[in-house]
Amino acid sequence: MDSSNSEQAVLDGKLYRHLNSLIVAHLRDNNLTQAASVVASATMTPLNVEAPPNRLLDLVSKGLAAEKGDVTRGTDFSASLPLPHTAAIDFSTAPDMKGSSKSFPKHETRHLSEHKNIARCARFSADGRFVATGSADTSIKLFEVSKIKQMLLPEAKDGPVRPVIRTYYDHIQPINDLDFHPQGTILISGAKDQTIKFFDISKTNAKRAYRVIQDTHNVRSVSFHPSGDFLLAGTDHAIPHLYDINTFQCYLSSNIPETSPSGAINQVRYSCTGAMYVTASKDGAIRLWDGITANCVRSITAAHGTAEATSAIFTKDQRFVLSSGKDSTVKLWEVGSGRLVRQYLGAIHTQLRCQAIFNQTEEFIIFIDELSNEIVIWDAMTTEKVAKWPSNHVGAPRWLEHSPVESAFISCGTDRSVRFWKETV
Structure with a gap:
């Protein structure tokens, strides 16, 4: 050679x-x-x-x-695929309680629209260009974020800007959850009428779904796989339903956890690469599932004591899961070990099925205090409560959703209204 x-x-x-x-x-x-x-x-x-x-x-x-x-x-x-979160926070270390908490920036808020009944859920598109809300009145409103920002301009406060660009009417019972296709112009909705419906948001005159999946249970939560080829449905059934969106074939895991699930699924969410998904259930458990085999790889039983777990989402680096429950706590769990690494206290939450959320940099956690009708913000690293703001809703908001690309979020709730919150410059 x-x-x-x-x-x-x-x-x-x-x-x-x-x-x-x-x-x-x-x-x-x-x-x-x-x-x-x-x-x-x-x-x-x-x-x-x-x-x-x-x-x-x-x-x-x-x-x-x-x-x-x-x-x-x-x-x-x-x-x-999203690039790795280059500034990922290492939550595995002990909380630093020596006064090093960051200040959450001030936000301005604006009323956007109203449904005819309770606004139950909201979701941003992956690029942050659109946000949709779903209601107990069975309608879905689609907003264009650039038009929302026009409303926030001083010269546009009394102008004719209308951020709602579509309203869809195709369900016959309340909407529970929404999600956008990661690459396309498709919005899906899950509802109490046991259906998942597909809407093409690029078609300006379309008011109804162009495809429908008929499930066997109340569809409580939906989540697209990052490839867009599969979707998960969390339902009143205790096991998540996995659908191939090309064939509509439904798959159920053959690997049932040792502690058999016994409650409906309040939320199901994929990790950013689809390698895992997580479920938060009414039986109080947080469960982690292999995104390829659909096997349950870890059950965190009684994650919120005897109360139901209402939400669970992955951090961007997939190393941790943030959950909330009706025990008035928000918790951060390490995926690899299942251990509790952070707990965020000081917001009363016992009634509504809401979710705790990160801001777009994952430096802060945002949640709702039902008793005081305030939005509560913690420093994600130190667990210190750094802000409490009046929600400006009549009654506590039912849902919060943060933009994935900027410092802005949506609140909506029992007063039927939708509000947009944006960091002030």
């Missing part, structure tokens, strides 16, 4: 070892421990190899985008 071939062989060997390390780290960090062990053994790679969170996904995303020649174009799943 000549020297050039020898040098290339050495380089190739280093590249293979590096790739194997990234694969092992990716599988391990996404709780696919058995697969990580098999690959580690086959490639003689240490199972505890170190790699930045989501490094493999980052490289695949950038490589596919470069191959296309345009990092912003295309709908390929891998190329459109």
Whole structure:
């Protein structure tokens, strides 16, 4: 072998070892421990190899985008994966209670619209351009965020700007949850009428769904897989329903947790890569599921004591899950171990099925105090309560949803109204 071939062989060997390390780290960090062990053994790679969170996904995303020649174009799943949260907060360390809490920026709020009955849910699109709300009046309102911002301009306060660009009427019972397709112009809704409906928001004259999934239970929560090819439905059934949106085939996990689920699912959410999903149930448990095999890999029973768990969402780096329950607590759990790492106290919440949310940088947590009708904000790292604001709703809001791209969020609730909150400059 000549020297050039020898040098290339050495380089190739280093590249293979590096790739194997990234694969092992990716599988391990996404709780696919058995697969990580098999690959580690086959490639003689240490199972505890170190790699930045989501490094493999980052490289695949950038490589596919470069191959296309345009990092912003295309709908390929891998190329459109969110880049790793470069400033991920390490919540695994002990809370720092030495007065290092950050100040939450002031926000201005504006009434946007009203439904004819309770506004039960809201959801932003992944790019933050749209937000939709669903109501007990069976309608869905679609807002364009750029038009909302026009309303906030001083010169537009009394102007003719109308942020509602579509109103959909196709359900016959209250709307429970909404989600946007990660790449397309599709909005889905889950409702008490046991259906999931698909709306094409690009069609200006469409008032009704163009596709319908008929479930067997009240559909309480919906979540698209990041590929857009699958969706999860949390229903009155204790096991999440997984749908292939091309065939409408429904799949149920064959791996039932040791502590068998016994309550309806209040919320189901995918992680940002689809490697996992999480459910929050009326039986009080938070459960983590493998996004590929649909096996339950961890049950956190009695996550909120004897009260039902109302919400559960992943952090952007997929290492933690934020949950809320009707025991007036918000909790942060470590995915890998299932241990409680943070608890946020001081907001009374015992009645409404609401969710605790992060702001877009995950530095703060936002929730509702039902008793005082206030919006409560904690420093996510220190757990210190840093702000309490009047909600400006008549009665406590039922739902909060934060924009994924900017410092803005939506509140809506029992007074039928929808409000937009935006950081003041």
